[in-house]
């Protein structure tokens with residue numbers, strides 16, 4: 001048996017970041033990935049990352065290694081409601097300068113971020129990436145970062161309270177005839193939510209990452225369309241606000257749910273990222289929450305009493321207590337927005353349109369919303 005301080009199971013972005021963060025504390029870390037899946041396509045999503053996530057990745061020396069075109073700053077965000085026939089849609093605008101920040105978020109290529117994390121892990125002095133079937137590791141603490149379908153969480157008997165929305169999110173890369181100017185756009189269209197995130201690949205200044213969540217059957221129908229049919233549906237949904245949009249590659253779809261584990265830690269084990277909690281991607285916060293888990297656990301461990309073992313349940317509860325409220329609040333916010341915009345009745349549409357416009361005029365409220373999104 002090989003003894004290490006921490007065994008991290010799951011080498012996604014959360015698991016990889018945790019291994020690096022704990023290695024930098026001088027702990028001996030083993031990272032055990034999943035066996036590689038034959039024919040698995042690279043992740044074509046782009047993540048909206050907030051300032052706190054960027055700071056963590058920068059401290060781990062991953063952020064500055066990203067090629068320039070893999071990370072695009074967002075300076076403005078325009079969110080539109082769905083107006084009943086013949087009326088003007090309500091909208092709300094966020095801008096970095098009004099919030100006194102350099103940028104509202106960064107849009108980052110998921111596959112490139114995973115690749116740079118893997119490179120950093122290869123050179124991290126205290127981290128050893130072990131084979132997926134290596135069962136010879138003994139650790140004081142096991143961190144489960146295996147994503148929403150975590151088998152180790154299930155083996156521990158921890159329940160995962162999950163509500164499936166019956167919706168799927170379609171992700172794709174697009175090129176646009178008009179420059180994106182660093183503006184993210186989102187449409188709440190009852191019941192679907194469509195986001196265009198400014199991006200610089202494949203066409204610098206003219207690309208978007210699409211995240212379009214819709215009822216599963218409608219998503220399936222859109223996926224079955226050829227490129228021209230899908231582009232026509234996109235143009236109809238966006239009304240040409242971002243110029244003419246053209247698909248720049250494959251599309252992929254993810255089923256959507258909100259979920260939380262019934263316990264996030266116990267003696268010798270802890271859950272992080274999607275293994276602990278899943279939220280709807282409409283606010284682009286799932287990974288931000290996972291990276292905030294990483295930062296919190298690393299700090300709790302760094303600040304522990306010298307006599308306290310790493311797997312001590314009381315120590316791990318400090319982490320869980322700190323993360324529970326922000327994660328719960330983000331789950332409620334995304335779920336609430338989704339429910340609010342799901343109702344197709346004209347009166348409901350009229351009220352939420354007015355609500356959007358009202359919030360747009362309330363500067364303190366906008367500041368509060370932006371601050372929540374900036375540091376999940």
Ligand SMILES: Cc1cc2nc3c(=O)[nH]c(=O)nc-3n(C[C@H](O)[C@H](O)[C@H](O)COP(=O)(O)OP(=O)(O)OC[C@H]3O[C@@H](n4cnc5c(N)ncnc54)[C@H](O)[C@@H]3O)c2cc1C
Pocket residue numbers: 009010011012013014015032033034035045046047048049145146147148149150151152169170171211254272273274275281283284285286287288289290
């Ligand atoms: C369409 C869409 C768009 C999104 N956009 C955003 C966004 O803009 N911003 C944002 O912050 N979040 C976003 N999210 C959420 C984000 O994708 C997740 O929160 C994030 O990927 C979770 O990371 P993770 O490392 O916890 O889990 P995962 O990414 O699921 O990684 C888990 C890893 O563990 C491995 N694994 C599984 N089982 C085992 C095992 N038994 N042993 C070892 N390894 C195992 C898996 O192979 C995988 O590598 C989006 C989600 C979707 C669906």
